[in-house]
Amino acid sequence: MRTFDGVYAAGAWHPGRGNRIEVTSPGTGGVLGYVSEATSEEVGQAVDAARAALHGDWASYSPPDRAAALGRLADALEARKNDFAELFSAEVGTPRRASSFVHIISAVGALRAYEKIGADYAFDEVRPSMVGGEVHVRGLPVGVVGAILPWNAPLFTACLKLAPALAAGCTIVLKPAPDAPLAVSLFSEVIEQADLPAGVVNIVSGHAATGEALVTHPGVDKISFTGSTAVGARIGALCANDIRRCSLELGGKSAAILLDDVVLDDKTINGLVGGVMGNNGQVCLSRSRILAPRSRYNDVIAALGDAVGALVVGDPSDRATDVGPLINAAARDRVERYVTQAVDEGACVVVGGSRPENLDTGWYVAPTVLANVDNGMAVAREELFGPVVVVIPYEDDNDAVALANDSDYGLGGGVWSPDTARATRIAEQLRVGAVSINSAPSMDCGAPFGGFKKSGLGREGGPEGLTEYLEFQSIIS
Known part of the structure; x- marks a missing residue:
């Protein structure tokens, strides 16, 4: 049982006056701990602490000093990898054998990437003036950042925001999702072990009202949000009212294109399955639409059905488990509604499509493959955030590109072919932020990541x- 009472501001936990939020395990329903819902006044306390640190000790840190601080954060987090991985397995439901990579190694990687990027970044540059003389261009910290985090990968997304923010000289207030606030709250101990100045990183928990208080606080200079497109639109509108900077990493409905020369070996099939079922299907980059050439459609369906049907569903703490529970009952029920609707519209369940047997406790959905899916169906157009893959036939390369781009989203994509030059030509035609070639979805923290269309605004990762x-x-002089 872990309890974090109040808000973490200026390097310490301060008792809160807000309601207590009970955090339960999606696998068992058991209580894991509690956090306090921050009131608007307590959000202000955290913002004030960030503002004081911005103009205090942190202002004296040079870019190499800030990079070194990120290195200390990475060291401290890596030293507690197992503690955090076990907590994430319980709190989010990520299978234990994957939770270290999904949540901790990725977070450490983001910190390490900006340790290097921040040390090398040209914050000051002198250029020749176009009218004679010189122009001194300075990159200055935007100020206090409010970071609103998702529940599916809260610590990784926290580090993907705080690492570049701190490298730039900003200070930050983290707001975890109420479904998974414990690990982010525990991160306060890592912050202290890394010996950051008090107030550089602060933490407030709560529901929508707490998030809105952070978004609208006049002391916040920028909002960075990861989550649903609907909530992102609301945040973008609030920021626009005050001309406040924001970046939004939102939903996705990514497509994996199998070219007609694809080799359906274990590497390919395991990569496709991992690209949908990782973290129980609760990944924004999930390649949940698989586009298969009509000439090979039945072979693709058979191979995917065999692989998905062999996945072990169960207790996320068991290292034999491949797929764990969804985050809550509402998430499970939502996925089930989409599958039922798809079947009513003519889709065929190849495997799964129901709740697993022998799992009466927890929010489980059997990993599901749907065939005979049209790209116009809701199951092919809307983000399910669950272990469901749809397989859509196409006629030729042009048709595959058109289907992949026929989406409101543009976050990611994938192309599979032994001819990497051909695959790359296809990838270059996709209106998405990141495309993988012959691999499961992945991010490189040294490269920009973000979406086209309704998948968001701005980029995370890399110098960008x-x-x-x-x-x-x-x-100008």
Whole structure:
């Protein structure tokens, strides 16, 4: 049982006056711990602490100093990898054998990436003036950042936001989702072990009202949000009212295109399955639409059905488990409604499509493959956030590209072919932020990540991600 009472501000936990939020395991329903819902006044306390740190000790840190601080954070988090991995398995439901990579190694990787990027970044540059003389271009920290996190990968997304923000010289207030706030709250101990100045990183928990208080607080200079497109639209509108900077990493409905020369070996099939079923299907980058050439459609369906049907569903703490529970009952019920609707519209269940047997406790959905799916069906157009893959036939390469791009989203995609040059030509035609070639969805923290269309605004990762946390000033002489 872990309890985090109040808000973490200026390097310490302060007792809160808000309601207590009970955090339960999606696998068992058992109580894992409690956090306090931050009131608007307590959000202000955290923002004030971030503002004081911004103009206090943190302002004296040089870019190499800030990079070194990120390295200390990475070291401290890595030293507690097992503690956090076990907590994430219980809190989010990620199978234990994957939770270290999904949640901790990825978070450490983000910190390490910006340790290097921040040390090398050109925050000051002198250019020749176009009218004679010189222009001194300065990259200045945008200021206090409010970071609103999702429940599916809360610590990784926290580090993907705080690492470039801190590298840029900003301070930050983290707001975890109420379904999974414990590990982010525990991260306060890592912050202290890394010896960051008090107030550089602060934490507030709560529901929508707490998030809105953070978004609208006049002391916040930028909001960075990861979550649903609907909530992102609301946050974007609130930020627009105050001309407040924001970056939004939102939903996805990514397609994996299998070209007609694809080799359906274990590497390919395991990569396709992992690209949908990882973290129980609760990944924004999930390639949940598989586009298969009509000439090979039946072979693809058979191979996917065999592989998905062999997955072990069960207790996420068991290292034999491949797929664990969804985050809550509402998430499970939502996925079930989409599958039922798809079947009513003519889709065929190849495997799964119901609740697993022998799992009466927890929010489980059997990993599901749907065939005979049209790209116009809701199950092919809307983000399910569950272990469901739809297989859509196509006629030729042009048809595959058109189907992949026929989406409101543009976050990710994948292309599978032994001819990597051909696969790359297809990838270049996709209107998405990241495309993998012959591999499961992945991110490189040294490269930009983000979406086209309704998948968001701005980029995370790479030097481009750091630039999101800077304001630029030109001094012309």
